[in-house]
Amino acid sequence: MTSASQHLEELREMIAEILELEPEEISDTGDFVEEYEADSLRAIEILAQLEKKYGVEIPQSELPEMQNLEAVYKVVAGYAGWQD
């Protein structure tokens, strides 16, 4: 498994847990709000969990960008300096 797909699967698992879904229910581009009924609090939870797990600081202003798994991956990769 490449580090990119490994990171993506880690994120899928983390987000599924917060949204109380199974990881396989979360597609790469499924919109958290539209398709999985996430609200602003779930979004903050995801942000907090990302910061804790990867030891990065992601400003709240990035939240509107983070609408699906792929977008979360891009934002985190930027702040964590992943060279995937």
Next chain:
Amino acid sequence: MIEHAELRALLPQRHPILLLDRASVVEPGRRVVGHKAITGSEPCYRDLPDSASPKSFGYPHCLLLESFGQAAAVLWLTSDSDGENEDGVLMFAGARDCRFVGRAYPGDTLHHEVRLEHVIGDNAFASGQTRVGDRVIATFGSLIAVRRPHSALAAPTPSQPRPAP
């Protein structure tokens, strides 16, 4: 050390739902140890019949969580904040990975050890455990609290008059 009078100044809860007596350790931004003594005259035991079994005097989990949450609130309220709603209303928003592994009974004192994990704007995450003596009776993976402006809580104006009863 925060004594009861000072807790009343910090927390909005009052009898019978002010479920914290004292905080012995207060390290702003890091941790708090809060204490709550349980007595037989708690309202939750009032309606138990004389035939009630000893087990039915176990302190209810929901009140234990509320009490722990109040200790967490003390931690947040004594910590520096960079949120937007400094004078907003503090609300319990959620809990994850809470395990109740033992019971507390009248005569016991709950010791809540709360750590502040993370603050993002007006949202705070805490974790910790509750002990009775040396015995851990509950662990809390993540407790989520939010601060929201008073206006967000104002009752919406009803668009339709309510039907007469």
